[in-house]
Amino acid sequence: MNLAAVEVVREPAIGARHAPARVALLGTGTVGSAVLSRLASWEATPFERRVRLVHVANSRHAVSERSGLAPAEASQRLALAPQHGTLEAVDAALHGDGVRVVIDATASEIVAERHAHWLAQGIHVATACKIGQGTSLSRWRAIRTASALGGAGYGDSATVGAGLPLLRSLRELREGGDRIHAIAGVLSGSLAWLFNHYDGMRPFSALVRQARDAGYTEPDPRDDLSGEDVRRKLLILARTAGVELEADDVAVSSLVPQALAILSKEALDGALPALDAPLRERFATAYKHGEKLRFIARLQDGRARVGLESLPSDHPLAGGAGTDNRVAIWSDRYPDQPLVIQGPGAGAQVTAAGLLDDVLRLSAR
Ligand SMILES: NC(=O)C1=CN([C@@H]2O[C@H](COP(=O)(O)OP(=O)(O)OC[C@H]3O[C@@H](n4cnc5c(N)ncnc54)[C@H](O)[C@@H]3O)[C@@H](O)[C@H]2O)C=CC1
Numbered sequence: 001m002n003l004a005a006v007e008v009v010r011e012p013a014i015g016a017r018h019a020p021a022r023v024a025l026l027g028t029g030t031v032g033s034a035v036l037s038r039l040a041s042w043e044a045t046p047f048e049r050r051v052r053l054v055h056v057a058n059s060r061h062a063v064s065e066r067s068g069l070a071p072a073e074a075s076q077r078l079a080l081a082p083q084h085g086t087l088e089a090v091d092a093a094l095h096g097d098g099v100r101v102v103i104d105a106t107a108s109e110i111v112a113e114r115h116a117h118w119l120a121q122g123i124h125v126a127t128a129c130k131i132g133q134g135t136s137l138s139r140w141r142a143i144r145t146a147s148a149l150g151g152a153g154y155g156d157s158a159t160v161g162a163g164l165p166l167l168r169s170l171r172e173l174r175e176g177g178d179r180i181h182a183i184a185g186v187l188s189g190s191l192a193w194l195f196n197h198y199d200g201m202r203p204f205s206a207l208v209r210q211a212r213d214a215g216y217t218e219p220d221p222r223d224d225l226s227g228e229d230v231r232r233k234l235l236i237l238a239r240t241a242g243v244e245l246e247a248d249d250v251a252v253s254s255l256v257p258q259a260l261a262i263l264s265k266e267a268l269d270g271a272l273p274a275l276d277a278p279l280r281e282r283f284a285t286a287y288k289h290g291e292k293l294r295f296i297a298r299l300q301d302g303r304a305r306v307g308l309e310s311l312p313s314d315h316p317l318a319g320g321a322g323t324d325n326r327v328a329i330w331s332d333r334y335p336d337q338p339l340v341i342q343g344p345g346a347g348a349q350v351t352a353a354g355l356l357d358d359v360l361r362l363s364a365r
């Protein structure tokens, strides 16, 4: 064995000087369940001492326990809880001193609207939901103002790239004095997965069902296919880069035919084959030219757009596999060759890890 190559692994320097952060988890679906599993996997490790889960809720039930809920038992406790969840119950569960964090693993407008309220009270927020920062500019500004007012942090790593170091890199570039010139890339894990697998033979609709069942899509897959989820991510990236766009400033080209757009969520599944013919045609045209279909977001000179593009196979944004996001950033120090960040951009485990990384960072502030 080459001893020089052996890395010395030290126990992480955590836990000793901090009381556990009291945490409320909202949402126990695809992402929220993975948060509970990751917390349960911390049992008997130093990480366990950093976080005390005191409240868990979904849209039907809520359970609170000041002394802490065992993450491995939380889902069962929740299912048996008579209490209907209210957002006031979160405030009550987190009442008092010490580090407090709300984890938002919902796709809920009313929860997102509450982020600023928690921040203003000094409660940190770690969110996978993009509605807080990726919709209206006024809400984005309210979150910044409340965060400053309450001295609380906003953990948003999971909102773009499911925890990839994208927002962090943009912030570090700006903190180092760089201006961001442009951003371009694949920001949707589910659409990346779909176009990495679509070969024009299998119906596109069958792949959409597979991506949904794997937990890559939004609760309503039309939020991905319409480009709305990517619009939100591009808005978050743009605002973080210092370009304060309104939602309408992003030109979005949707993949959802009108016949699908008007359906209820319950009626959607049976109607998904409406996607097949138009996408087969676009695939055939791209294939004839030796190109690949990729759903791309672009920001340059204050202009932003999102949509399906046909790219040469060797184009830098055509690479990647699985749910990979692949994002190029041009800035003062990277004027020609961009900084490129690539990795899985959807999925319960990576997203849960991104959320809990934020919780640990926020609770160590
Ligand atoms: N699935 C993924 O790969 C990623 C998802 N996200 C985001 O994570 C969020 C959650 O996504 P999923 O877990 O896939 O959704 P999901 O539909 O599986 O779960 C949503 C959960 O939120 C709960 N909920 C709804 N309203 C609530 C309320 N008012 N109070 C408490 N709980 C409430 C629901 O009961 C459910 O448990 C979404 O905002 C999504 O955009 C972000 C990055 C990646």
Ligand SMILES: N[C@@H](CC=O)C(=O)O
Pocket: 159, 161, 162, 187, 188, 189, 190, 191, 216, 217, 218, 224, 229, 345, 346, 347
């Ligand atoms: N539905 C989203 C999940 C992560 O944000 C995606 O496909 O990227």
